[in-house]
Structures are given as structure tokens and as C-alpha cells.
Amino acid sequence: MTERTPFRARVHAPGAELDVQAYDFESPELIGGDDRARLDAALEAWGRQVGMLITAKTRAVVDVATAPSRIQSFGAFIASAEGPVLWATASSAGGRILYRIPLEEARYWAARMIGAAGDAAGDGAPLTSVERALARQVLTEQLAELQHATGGMFAEPVLEAFGTEPPSSVDRDAQAVVAVIGTLRRNDRRQLAAAIDAELVLQRLGAVAPHQDAAQVRTRIGGHLALAPVEIALRFDPTRVGPDTVLDLAAGDLIPLAHLADRPLVVTLDGEPVLHAAVGGNGERLACVVVSNGDLV
Template sequence: MTERTPYRARVHAPGEVLEVLPYDFESPELISGTDRDRLDAALEAWGRQLGLQITAKTRAVVDVSTAPSRVQSFGAFIASADGPVLWATARLGGGRVVYRIPLAEARYWSARMLGASGDQAGVDRPLTAVERGLARAAATEHLAELRPATNDLMPEPVLEAFGTEPPSSVDRDAQAVVVVAGTIRRGERRQLALAIDVDVVLERLGAVSPRQDANEVTTRISGHLALAPVEIALRFAPTRVGPDTVLDLAPGDLIPLAHPADRPLVITLDGNPVLRAAVGGNGDRLACVVVESTGGPS
């Protein structure tokens, strides 16, 4: 049996300033460093190609700028949709990619491709069969640019579904996706968005590690939590006194404590009692000697 190295907590000096960075569990840091730079550069190239393609199809100059990618759940990606949208779902290697298009933008593309001005401000209606067909064809072409624009970083997508409802085949809570938003700059700004299965991205980046056992993941998380800085305090049993006693206190007065002299003090962790200890010393500093465990906070 392999012995595990025990986690050792670091003791911080009194008054030491700790720099603690918050961790966003809604957007875990699965991709970082050069892999993140490589991915964002590839998706930025796809955004530029998208702008050129929309410009050629609609005969209206369009510039698509992409924001840095982020990892989030598929459910969060769906919830971030602003207004009516179209969803194009495609098979991408061993996973899926979902392309989100504002309905108003799809209507604009269709109108321009049919020779109209595309100016339909305030129009709120479903797409006609012709508009839907043109929008589907445009989404297929946009997704097809993923592979060449990213220099084969992403595999060739194969469109599976297109409509006004997000795909039900993707687990909204468990599936993590890499999301990149592209802003169309042409008068009124609208935002396209792309969500790619994170497993596909990690595999293409060569950053895939063997799948960890659930117990191993739990052990590792517990280890990280054990290293997180926390505040501990040594506490006497509480003593109740009246307001008159407090108001009459003067230098040199004694307050009898309800804590018996032979009873250990309580060590608290962020206010929760976890251990019992006796007062001790460590060089020129006060310390405590743990004498009994309370079993941890409930």
C-alpha cells in the first residue's frame, strides 16, 4: 500500500498580510498559460474570418471582435442568452459545439441576402421558412470556418440541429464548455457566442490528463482546503456579568471567570469549537497545548 504524504498547514505570523485570490467555481481555471493564449488566438482568428464571411454574404461591412474565452457550465451559457436567439448544435470530434445567434441578427442576414436593406428595427416575429433556411446555411458556414481559421486546432463540425430551443442532449449542469463571445460591430452591436465541450478543447490542446477517480478528486480537494488559511482562537468559557459591573470597571479590577482552572480552554476555527487545549509557551510567545479533540465543528 502506498503511503500518502500528509498535508501540513502553514502557520502564519501574527499581522502577516495574506493575499487570497477568490476562485470562481462557475468558471474554473482548466486552461491557463500558453494553452489559454493559443486557444484565444485561434478563436480570435475565427472571429475575424466570421466578420469577413458575414461581410461577403450581406454586403455590409462587419467586424467581429472576440473576448477572452472562459469555462462555465452549459446551463450558465444558456442562461446568459439576451433575448430571442437561434441555436446551432454540431458534432465536434467526440463532443459538441453550440453556436448562438441573436434572432434579430439572423433576420438581418436573411434580409440582406435577399436584397433588402435589413433595417427592421422593432420587428419581433418568428423567421419565415426562407429566412430560417438562409440562417441555417449561414450558421453551417460559420461553424465550418472553425477548423481552417484555427489552423486545425478545432476539428471539423457537423451540424446536427438548428432552432430556437437549446439542445436537450447536453447536460446543463455537468457539462463544462469553453465559451467565446463575438461582438458584431455594425451600428447596433449584437453578440454571437460559441460554446465548445471543454473535453474537446483540452484534447486538442494536448492538455488532457487521465480521468481521476472520484475518491481521488475528493482527497485532493480536501488537501487544498486543509492548506487554506483560517483563523484560530483560544477561548475561555463565556462569563455573564451585569452592565453595572462593566460600567464600574477600573484599572486593577478583577473579573472572576466562570471557566474552572482545571478545565482546558477551547480552540475555535472561524468561531467553531474544534479542540481543547491548555495554555503553554513557545519561546517568548504564548502558545497552547492540544489536550483533547471535540470531533470538529458540526
């Protein structure tokens, strides 16, 4: 016979406001505290170095600003791309890095590197072989700076794939640390973004937790769920009446309920029936006495 875990409810005063923080499962909080500050400082340093490289290559001053990193799946990162972009896939110490730049930004880099003004508006046409080669060179150098700018936090990435279509080899369900670098050149704003395998980042930060047994994980999740606040209510069996009955109700009228007098009421948690109970009291408050936790039929 399996021993049942005793049910413990956390009681809150009626009308009390519960301080419950929403959790975004699409952007889980895998990194926090000092580790988050250290990571964001390293990625900000990389963003500044990327800006210096762009300025040096194009001979046009560009200002950069790096947004705080966030956790996002590779699939969501790919889906968030706006307009034609270039994708560069690199590996670093066994982890994947996906780097994304606007196609017109790459075209501008290439134009400036061969002495053109780079002011002509792009028509979304594919890059020429020369533009593609120059853009690949610039992206390779920017990714290489990830190791130096972050003080060796990451191993030097090795470029694996480069093109206008997102790589099929990337696991889109895997989590990544996303860093967005905003650039401003005169009145032209662009966004470069890199998604770094979250497992790689956690390893480099030394924040990887030891492998946990699946049974232990389920037990801990169950413990968290047991402490989650829920609404508890006592419910009669529903009674169906016509609209005319409701419209004719007046003070003192009685409504016969379908619930039999000798039948226990139903205890619900967030609207879901879980127990049978009878009406009782606790001092000056109404209460219920659990009479059965069997099948609710």
C-alpha cells in the same frame, strides 16, 4: 485502529497579509499558459473569418473583436442570453458546440441576402420559413469555418438542431469554453457566442490529464486543504451577562467567567472548535498546549 495523520499548522505573523487568490468555481481555470494562448489565437482567427462571411453574405462591412475565452457551464451560458436569440447545436468529434446569435441579427442577414435593406426594426416575431432557411445556411457555413480557421484544431461541426429555444439535449452542468464575438456594423453592435464542450477542447489541445482514481483525488484535495491558511484562536466557554453589567464596566473590574479553572480551553480554526488545550508559553509569546483532540462537549 486507524492511524491518524499528524496535524501540521502553517504559522503566520500576527497581522500579516496573506496573498490568497480567490478561485471562481463557476469558471474554473482548466486551460492556462501556452494552451490558453493557442486556443484564444485560434478562436480569434475563427471570429475574423465569421466577420468576413457576414460581410460577404450581407454586402455590408462588419468589424469584429473576439473576447478572451472563458470556462462556463452550458447552463450558465444559456442563462446569460439577452433578448430573443437563435440556438444552433452541433457535434464535433463527439463533443457538443452551442452557437448563439441574436434573432434580429439573423433577420438582418436574411433580409440582405434577398436584396432588402435590412434596416427595419424587428418586432420579435418568429422568423419566416425563408428567413429561417437562410439563417440556417449562414450558421452552418460559420460553424464549418471553425475547422479551417483554427488550422484543424477542431473537426468540422455537424449541425444537429436549430431554433429559438435552447436544446434540452445539452448537459447544462457540463463545462464549456465560451468564445464571444462582438460585431460592429455602423452603430449597430451585436454579440455572437459559441460554447464548446470543454472536454473536446482539452482533447484537441492535448491537455487531458489521465483518469485519476477517486481515492487519489480525495487525498490530493485533502493535501491542498491542509495547506490553506486558517485563523487559530483559543476560546473560553461563553459567559452571559446583562447589558447593565457591560455598561457599568470600568478599569480594574473583574468579570467572573463561566469557564471552570480546571477545564481546558477550546482551540478553534476559523471559528470551529477542533481541540482542547491549556494555556502555555513559547519564549516571550503566549502559546497553548494541546491536551485532547477528542469530542468537544
